[in-house]
Amino acid sequence: MNDTSSALLGPAEIRDLAGRLGVRPTKTLGQNFLHDGGTVRKIVRTAGLRPGERVVEVGPGLGSLTLGLVEAGASVVAIEIDPVLAGQIADTVRTRVPGADFEVVLSDALDVTELPGEPPTALVANLPYNVAVPVLLTMLERFDSLERVLVMVQAEVADRIAAVPGNKIYGIPSVKAAWYASARRAGTIGRNVFWPAPNVDSALVYLERREPPTTTASRRQVFAVVDAAFAQRRKTLRAALSGVFGSGAAAEAALRAAGVDPGARGETLVVEQFARIAEQLRDLSDPQVTPGTSVSDTDEQEGDE
Template identity: 55%
Template structure:
C-alpha cells in the first residue's frame, strides 16, 4: 500500500498535479484499499481490470489478491511509473501479475487487452476501479458493452451517481443510467467512501457500486433501440410516455400505440418503467 507521504513523493517525482479534468483523486488510506479489494471479492483465479489506476494505491492491493491485474491508464507518465512502483513495493512474483495498458478507458476494446496472461487465467472477468467521476457512467456502460468477459465488479463513483445507477423504478433519482446498467447487470449499493481518504480531497461524496452481469432482457440487436427509448423517456421525465416518446416513435399517437402493444400505460412516466418494459417498447417498435 502507498502511504500518503509516499504517494505525494511519487506525484512530485512525476511532476504530477492532479487535475479535475481527469478526475484524479488518489486513494491514500490503506484500510480503504483493503476494504475495496475485499468487497470486490477478488481471488487468485481472477483477472482484474482496473481503469484509471493513477499512482497505484488500489493496484498494489489488487495485485496481492488477484491472479493478474490489467491496469488501463491514459496518462503515459503514470502508465510508465506503475510497474516501477509495483516492483519497488511487492515481491517479484506478485509484481509480475501486473499488465499495464496505455489506453483511454472510454475507447477500450478487447483488442487492447494483453494476450500474454498466465495460462489458466481468464480474460478480465472482474472490474475493480476508482473511476474518474466526470466520465464514470459512459465508461462503465462502455466497458460492459465491449468487454463481455467482465462478469462482476466493484466501482467507486460520485455518491450521487452511485444512487442513480442502483436505484429502482419509481425512485426520485431513477433515470437513464439506472435502466442502462440494468440491461447489463444486477447492481447494488456497496457503501460510501469518506472524502479524507483521497488526495486531493474531492468536493463530493463517493459511493461504491457492486454489480453482477446478467443475461440481457432482450435481443442484443435491440440494445440501441432500447437505449434510444430510454433516452427519449428521460429527456422529458415529467412528461407522460405518449408525449416523451413521440420523437422516438414518430408521433404522440404512435407512442401511445407502441405503449399499449408493450403492455405499458401511455399515461405513465418513464421513471416508473423497468428495463424489461423498455425492452417491450423496443420490440413493439421493431415489429411495426
C-alpha cells in the same frame, strides 16, 4: 510477498511519488489519488476476488488500489490515460510487490476494445468522476467476460446506478446498467482518503452480470427508447416517445401494444418494459430512431424533476 502495510502507498508516499513525477492531480482527468490503506483493503475484500482472477482496473493513477489487488493474488491489467502515470506504475508494482502478475495499457478506457491476456472476469476501479458512467457502461458492453464489477464513484452517481423504478433518481444510468447487471450500493467512502480531497462524497457500487432482457429489439433500439423517455422527465411516455415513433398517436399505440400505460413516466418502468416498447419499432434505419448517447451519458439530459 511484502507485508500489506509496507506494500501499500500511504499519504506521504503518494505525495512524494507525485512530486518526483511532476504530477499534479487535474480535474480534467478526474484525478483524486487514494492514499488510505484501510480503504484499499475494504475495496479488495468487497470485490471478493478469486486467487489468480483476471481483473481490469481503469484509472490506476499512482497505484494505490493496484497494489492491493495484486497483493490479493489478482492478475491485473490496468488502463491508464496519463502517459507519465502509465510509465511509472509498472515499476511501482514490481518494486513493492515482486512477482506480481500485472500489465498496463496506455489508453483512454473509452477507446479500448480489447485487452491483453485472458479476458477479465472482474472490473475493480476508482473511476474518474467526470467519466464514471460512460466508462462503466462501455466496459460492460465491450467485455462480456466481466462477471462482477466493483467501482468507486461519486455517491450521487452510485445511488443513480443502483436506483430502482419509482425512485426519483432512477433514470438513464439505472436502466442502462440494469440491461447488463443487477446493481447495489456497497459502502460509503470518506473524502479524506483521497489527495486532493474531493468536494463530494464517494461510494462503492457492486454490479453482478446477468443476461440482458429476452427481446427481439436490439440494445441500440432499447437505449434509444430509454434516452427519449428520460429526455424530459415530466412528460408522459406518450409525449416523450412521440418523436421516436413519429407521433403521439403512434407512441400511444406502441405503448399499449407493449402493455405499458401511455400516461406513465419513464421512472416507473423496468428495463424489460423498455425492451417491450422498443420491440414496436418497425424500422432499424428509421432516422427518428437514434441511439442517443448510448453508453456515454449521465442523467444530465433529464432536466428538472
